[in-house]
Amino acid sequence: MELKELGRTGVKVPEIGIGVWRYSGGIEPLRAGIAMGATLIDTAEIYGTEDVVGQAVSGIRDRVFIATKVSGQHLRYDEVLRAAEASLQRLRTNYIDLYQIHWPGNVVPIQETMRAMETLVDRGLVRYLGVSNFSVEELHRARLAMAKYPLVSNQVLYNLNRREIEPQLLPYCEANGITVIAYTPLDDGRLARHSQYPRNAQGQQALEWVAAQTGKTMAQVALNWCVWRPSIIAIPKSNSAARVVENCGASGWRLTREQYELLSRAFQAV
Numbered sequence: 001m002e003l004k005e006l007g008r009t010g011v012k013v014p015e016i017g018i019g020v021w022r023y024s025g026g027i028e029p030l031r032a033g034i035a036m037g038a039t040l041i042d043t044a045e046i047y048g049t050e051d052v053v054g055q056a057v058s059g060i061r062d063r064v065f066i067a068t069k070v071s072g073q074h075l076r077y078d079e080v081l082r083a084a085e086a087s088l089q090r091l092r093t094n095y096i097d098l099y100q101i102h103w104p105g106n107v108v109p110i111q112e113t114m115r116a117m118e119t120l121v122d123r124g125l126v127r128y129l130g131v132s133n134f135s136v137e138e139l140h141r142a143r144l145a146m147a148k149y150p151l152v153s154n155q156v157l158y159n160l161n162r163r164e165i166e167p168q169l170l171p172y173c174e175a176n177g178i179t180v181i182a183y184t185p186l187d188d189g190r191l192a193r194h195s196q197y198p199r200n201a202q203g204q205q206a207l208e209w210v211a212a213q214t215g216k217t218m219a220q221v222a223l224n225w226c227v228w229r230p231s232i233i234a235i236p237k238s239n240s241a242a243r244v245v246e247n248c249g250a251s252g253w254r255l256t257r258e259q260y261e262l263l264s265r266a267f268q269a270v
C-alpha cells in the first residue's frame, strides 16, 4: 500500500482507505483491509458505524488512523465538543486521528465551530482537523477562522464520472497543502462492474480496455485513476472482505500517464 502525506503534517496515510457509510459487513472486512495496509477508516457520527470500527480496531488501535465527522447539525461550540465525546465512546478510543466537519453549516459562524475543533486538539482528543463538502470559498473562510492548527483535508465527491472538483477545488487544495479525500470513488459501485446501461458507455469501454491492458479489475483501475495525483486519497466502501482486499490492490502500481489521460478523456465525453 502506498502512503501519502496528510496535508503538510508529515504524517503518512494509505492512499486507499475504507469508508463505512451504509456499511454492514462486520469486523472481518475491516480487519482484512487493515492487514492489507488500508489503515485509514472513515466513519461519521451519523453513519451508525463508529461502533463496528471500534470493535475492529480493538487491540490494534495504534496501527489504525480513524477519521470521523461531526454532523452539520452540531456546529455550535458545545455541540461539537459533545459530539466528539460521544464518537470517542462509540469508537472505544481516547483520540480521533482526523475530525472532520461533515457539511458546511449556514447558521453557526465558522469561527465558533473552528474554535471548538481547535479546543479538541488542545485537549488531546483529536490529532488533525479536516472538513467535508466544503467549496473553495468555505475552505478559505474555515482556514481564516483557525488560529492554531492547519486544515489538513477536505473530503469530497470524486470519481471518473464525477469530476466537479477538477477546475477549482482540486487546484486550491493542491496549492494549499490540503489532502483531498475522495468519497464515493467507485461511483457507488458503477465503476466496478460491467453494465448494459452505463452512465457513460465510452468511459466504460475505456475502463474495460485499461483493465485488460493492466491485468487489474475495473474497480482497481477506477481507484488508481482516482488517487493518481499526490494530493488525493480514496475511501471505497465494501461489505465484502474479498472486495476490500481487491480495492487495496488499487495501490502499489500506477497507470501510465497515457492510460490516465485516456480514461480522463473518455469519461468526460458523455
Ligand SMILES: NC(=O)c1ccc[n+]([C@@H]2O[C@H](COP(=O)([O-])OP(=O)(O)OC[C@H]3O[C@@H](n4cnc5c(N)ncnc54)[C@H](OP(=O)(O)O)[C@@H]3O)[C@@H](O)[C@H]2O)c1
Residues within 6 Å of the ligand: 018, 019, 020, 021, 022, 042, 043, 102, 132, 133, 155, 156, 182, 183, 184, 185, 186, 187, 188, 189, 190, 192, 193, 219, 235, 236, 237, 238, 239, 240, 243, 244, 246, 247
Ligand atoms: N463526506 C460525505 O459526505 C460522504 C458522502 C458519501 C460517502 N462518503 C464516504 O465515502 C465512502 C465510500 O463511498 P460510497 O459508499 O458512497 O461509494 P463507493 O465506495 O464508490 O461504492 C460503494 C459500492 O460499491 C460496491 N463495491 C465496492 N467495492 C467493489 C468492488 N471491488 N467490486 C464491485 N463492487 C464494489 C459496494 O458494494 P458491496 O458493499 O456490496 O461490496 C457498494 O455498493 C463511504 O463509506 C463514506 O465513508 C462520505
